[in-house]
Amino acid sequence: MPNISVPETAPADAPAVIPSLKRWSAGAGGVRLGEGFAVAHSPELADIAATLLADIAELTGLSGSAASGAAKVEIVLALDPHLEFPTDNATAPAEGYVLAVDGGVQVTARTATGVYWGTRSLLQMLAASATLPVGTAVDWPNYPVRGFMLDVGRRFSRPEAVRDWIRFMSWHKLNTFMVHLNDNEITKDTGRPWDHAQQAFRLASDAPWLAGLAAGDGSYSRADWDSFEDVAARRHVRLVPEIDVPAHSRSFTRWRPEVGLDGGDSDMLDLGNPDSTELVKAVFDEFVPWFRGPAVHFGADEYARGHSEEYRTFFNAISSHVRSLGKDPVAWGSLTVMSDGAGAPGPEGYDRDVVVCAWNKDWYSGPAAVADGYRVINTDDELLYIVPFADYYHGQGLDARALFESWEPHVFGDGYDLEPGHPQLLGAASAVWNDLVLLAYNERAVYNLVKPAFGVLAQKMWAGAVPGLSFEEFTARSKAVSSWPGKAFLD
Template identity: 55%
Template sequence: MVKNERPFVVPALQEWTGGEGVFVPGVVRRELAPTGLGDEGYRLEITPDAATVTAETERGLIHGAATLDQLLARGPAPCGVAEDWPNYPVRGYLLDVGRRYVTPELIHRLLRLMGRFKLNELQLHLNDNEIKPPDGDWNRALHGFRLRSAAFPGLASPESYSRADWDGFEDLAAAHGITLVPEIDAPAHARSFIAYDPSLGHDGGDSDHLDLANPAATELVKAVITEFVPWFRGPAVHFGADEYYQSKELWQRFFNDMAAHIRSLGKQPRAWGGFTRLSPTGDTTGFDPDVVVNSWNNGFYGPEGARGDTYPLINSNDALLYLVPEADYYHGHGLDNEWLYDHWEPHVFADGERLDPGDPRLLGAMPALWNDLVRASYPQERMYELIEDSLPVLAQKMWSGSKAGLPYAEFSSRARP
């Protein structure tokens, strides 16, 4: 008999050895055992009588089950053996819920979608404000802080998440092999903190920048993070630290203070890369070295700026990976999926800048949907549609790169549920 060809799943399998015959839904076994395929890798053996997923971790078992689910959704599964693992440990997506609230139900749907395609991190950007206030008056600016606690009455927006909501996100994320990365952004994008205590704002509170010359501003951010860290089950907390223009020296002090504080709470600090443009020296001199950095813009801190540094990096390059619904910039109507499929992998950044494939600093990628246009009229379903449209391509390129081996049009057609 002819051996079964490699089956189509998203993302594509790293290795496949075809067998004979097919498996219809029946006995499925899950086994934790050494495979040599890493923390997220798995071995899937399919015979006519049973399908067996073997992995070293629960997350590997979840990924193997996701592959089997995709196969069975298309009919009887071909018999054979798959050995599969990701090229990168971070395969994420960021959703800006600070500028625009989304319901818990939509976050649940997004987690299920991400799990289907083996993405493993969802970063929730939990506070932010509109970029320019009406008539320049920051007191009229729309802003949001999306976690509520009695410890900070008035900080949270009316539309925000309770501890029960967050626990529901954590439970569902774990069931799909996903880690939540909470982001509380300061000292810019900080209008919610300033509305809570105007004395802590730059320019007498007429700003979305904290006045870092006032130590109480940093202490408030620390206290808020301390309050919510017990909610967070994942290893990392993102403290933002992007686009602060009031003082380079004070920004550096804030960066270092926040990194140390988050580590003291037992979490790994993450931040947006800004060293090239925002630091006193134009580089990483004097900065805490134990921070995971999202490289979001080449001019702020891209591959060229990072050359010679040791920071672990996540590719969030704005020119390639940012979505702003309905905007005339940053892919307002969807990412360029065909270009990404043909030309991109996590080591590729905009304007010809890139890291070497396999650079040990590169953890993976984190595309992002930003709700900059806070006064625009579009429903939360539009956000989901834009993410859903690009997720198969992104997942493919983050997991096994070009292993799909198909022209874009065929991949795109077959990837649709």
């Protein structure tokens, strides 16, 4: 068991890992991984060992085996349920790890996820230099949710691209992939009538009663979704699928006009019609069994004003229904606009057992949601949204320098910040919204907009700011470890 008495912060000569190591104690010399190395592991870590071997081969060309013996250098992956960390941060036991290099390499953690994150740091050290520096790293994330959201409702992303996004996130130790599965054109911006508006629902079930709901220009079969879940499990990323209701629901109102507001001439469900709620419940009944992760997002944003009682009833009904299906409900924050605050606790108010994505300060700010008792994910639109090639919401990509110099997950801006590490703040997620449905661009174009700031976001979600590290130095480190393993389509 390595000695984990290390400095309070990682010094300037710590290995160039993105996100950076929390703590690093340097030794003397280095260890060079050679052909024929071995990865020793317990049965519980067999999948991680196999992934590590494949990733090392891809990044370095070196071949190893999952067996101890006569190897010149051995990598040991180990679980230790009693491993202690020099922090009271609750994320450390779940995702923290110790990486020790001294003759061989040992990655130790309480959980398989912690071991996996340790192997990402090891791989980045190998990507930066063929010789591993002797020393001990102790590392853990600041927040349990480190996320990215992709709107595939307005613009289909092919299955191979979705799988690549998962691998890209994992390389940066981001662990929460929100997939926005249905949406539609913003007709007030294009001037087209609703019966000509782009709309899409991206899951395709074989159930006869769902015939006609799935988009004709691209949707995911159960086999496709299973492939996403398989890659996510291997890469220790949680998928959070989102079926967005009762607004952004043109795919439903086109399919079943009788449940649509204004007789179906809209993108909103008619919450005065009880059939609308029952239809949504039935759709969740059908698709939630596809989803392996603990959480499901039901949208709940930007519904028509003036329907506060109907909206609250719907919000509570769907959040309760998602829980009845064994999932934690997640929603976009909308309660300030919809009800002038979350109302009184209990049956007369809003369900508080919902994770709120605080996306807009007017609709429902992070501090307002926290004051009302909600757990919050920072998805602030002004800071974290990309609308590709638009003249709003960072159409050319997020401002990496500004994020590096002034942002962390507790920062919402404009006087709406929370305290760092607030117990109700779960973390943050950036987002891509494909609003411009009439513009021609593809998945690689989106990736090229996202990539420049991705490492900065990962840094701030995992480790926070590093004293004395400049943006230029960070950018140089990022380039040294920019080749992520498993990529097949995006890069």
